[in-house]
């Protein structure tokens with residue numbers, strides 16, 4: 100099934116995007132970068148950049164739901180983000196709480212399932228509480244899975260997995276011989292999710308920054324100079340369009 104979108108806006112490059120609705124990526128993961136630079140450009144405090152970034156989250160979650168994307172993982176707070184000034188960390192935590200509180204009914208109505216990856220035990224207890232509340236409330240929905248990466252780092256996730264595997268071997272619940280890629284995947288925070296089909300990064304940088312290191316083995320990468328607060332649903336559609344026009348071979352050969 101094909102769907103034609105007409106964009107009557109300044110992003111003229113993106114009009115008439117022809118998406119194949121039968122080939123929508125199952126899992127989209129996004130590194131939401133550029134909030135600070137967006138704010139700086141406008142001579143605003145960095146926290147207002149993050150606030151504007153939350154508006155983009157609202158739009159992109161809705162659009163992913165409309166397009167029947169199954170999983171959307173957002174890199175909201177990395178294990179390295181603790182190095183930022185205390186005020187910025189506090190502001191980010193506050194935004195997370197506000198988002199969960201104000202958006203939960205709407206997300207529930209949109210049939211979204213809220214989940215998270217990362218070690219949330221280091222987040223303020225109110226964040227943990229709101230997060231668990233949102234996950235619990237939406238657990239039986241069957242629409243888009245909104246997966247928030249919070250205090251998440253790929254290396255931290257792998258370290259955690261190795262420790263759990265070692266513990267299970269020590270307790271005779273696992274043997275060294277049976278370890279394979281599937282077993283390792285099952286020890287990751289993402290254990291019951293498919294690997295991301297596409298990883299989007301905004302604001303021009305072209306690196307992974309410790310995001311989904313194991314899971315991205317065959318993900319397509321898509322970068323844009325657009326800063327996260329300026330990223331709109333037509334940019335998402337453009338990313339999906341480009342994804343649909345790539346040749347994914349997973350190490351094999353192109354099908355003739």
Ligand code: FPP
Nearest residue numbers: 131132133134135136152153175194195198
């Ligand atoms: C990167 O921009 C963005 C982040 C580190 C945080 C992303 C968080 C939000 C959009 C809001 C809070 C999250 C939720 C789920 C409500 P940057 O600050 O690194 O930008 P810069 O590179 O331009 O400085």
